[in-house]
Amino acid sequence: MGDPTGTRRGTNLPRMGDFNQSVVFDAIRRSSDGRSRVELVAATGLSAQTISNVVRRLLDGDLVVEAGKASSGPGKPRTLLRLNPAGAYAAGVHIDPAVMTFVVLDLEGSVVAHARRRTPIANDPRLVMSSIQDGLDRLIADSGVLREKVVGLGVAAPGPIDVERGTIVDPPHLLGWHRVPLRDALAESTGLPVLVDKDVTAAAVAEMWTGGANGVGSFVFFYLGTGIGAGLVLDDEVVRGASGNAGEIGHIVVDPGGAVCSCGLHGCIAATCTPQALVTEAERLGVLADTRLRSGAHDVDVRFTALCDLAAAGDAGARQILERSSARTAKAVAVLADLLDVDRVVFGGPFWQRFRPYHLERIPALLDELSVTRSIRRVQVVGTSAGEDVGAVGAACLVLERTLGPSAARLMLDA
Secondary structure (H helix, E strand, O other): OOOOOOOOOOOOOOOOHHHHHHHHHHHHHOOOOOEOHHHHHHHHOOOHHHHHHHHHHHHHOOOEEEEEEEOOOOOOOEEEEEEOHHHOEEEEEEEOOOEEEEEEEEOOOOEEEEEEEEOOOOOOHHHHHHHHHHHHHHHHHHHOOOHHHEEEEEEEEOOOEEOOOOEEEOOOOOOOOEEEOHHHHHHHHHOOOEEEEEHHHHHHHHHHHHOHHHHOOOEEEEEEOOOEEEEEEEOOEEEOOOOOOOOOOOOOEOOOOOOEOOOOOEOEHHHHOOHHHHHHHHHHOOOOOOOOOOOOHHHHHHHHHHHHHHHHOOOHHHHHHHHHHHHHHHHHHHHHHHHHOOOEEEEEOOOHHHHHHHHHHHHHHHHHHHOOOOOOOOOEEEEOOOOOOHHHHHHHHHHHHHHHOOOHHHHHHHO
């Protein structure tokens, strides 16, 4: 059974310096009040000498600071260690077919600068990458952060992604992106180390770094964007899969009598619960005017907002469409929760706030009915704590995770 606080355990074996440093850093990061060296020994299982050596490196690197003293009884007051928010920064960008979001995070994962811009013609990778470079340069300049303090750029994009090569490989929502070398192209144009990952994985990482209790243990991040996907975290480890593309859930059947999916099945979640699918349903039922003239990402965004506005204003037809979507989504959530036996399901993504009133109203009760473990425990259903820009925040957190976070992969590499 894992530590309920989420604190990792280190090792006193030789050649584990980098891993132990990340474990100690993570233990300090997860403590809102700071931790003393003695407390770090207890929390990580490392020896006092190892803690002393690691803390000295973190202090020398300006990653942590000594932040006053605290007394817990007789004896010498203990010196508390806290993160230095200004010790390093990470940049992140989320590429959605409709909008691109940029952020700069400090070491605590707090957003210090933020910007959005409409995605240019999404099927032209060169135009999109040029817009990313320009948007990032402007944001860093406006943030007041020294560029040399930015340790890297994370990019969250629709999958599939060849993580090893940093390329985007024919994502269904970015037509024309055939093996686009996004990582290397942006590294050359920005001069920063670049990490590329799936938007759903980035969202899960954002929840781990900034979501407090929501980001501890095992959870599914149910991502609601132009498409629908899932970021997976088990026992505080992100599950990326053999190729780095875990979380493709679009072909879970949630309505056997529903619309035909591109895969040939009826009622897949991708064909019944995405914003475009709901706009199409609303047009077919006469809730929205059936223009059928444009179906690009920007147009779907506008039309879906109109559908949600109608529902909020009391239109029964619009509300029924969104409630049916919640019922269908609950079936997919139940499949994932049962398969992975997680503590909670976290919803987020660019469209989450518009889905929120209907999903939080209906899905928790439906999940209680559908879950095979309902007689043992209740799976929590919550909204993201990372905010509307969870994709971009997660992209920047990818840099912090790779640079500073403890992981099984780092342990194996250091062994």
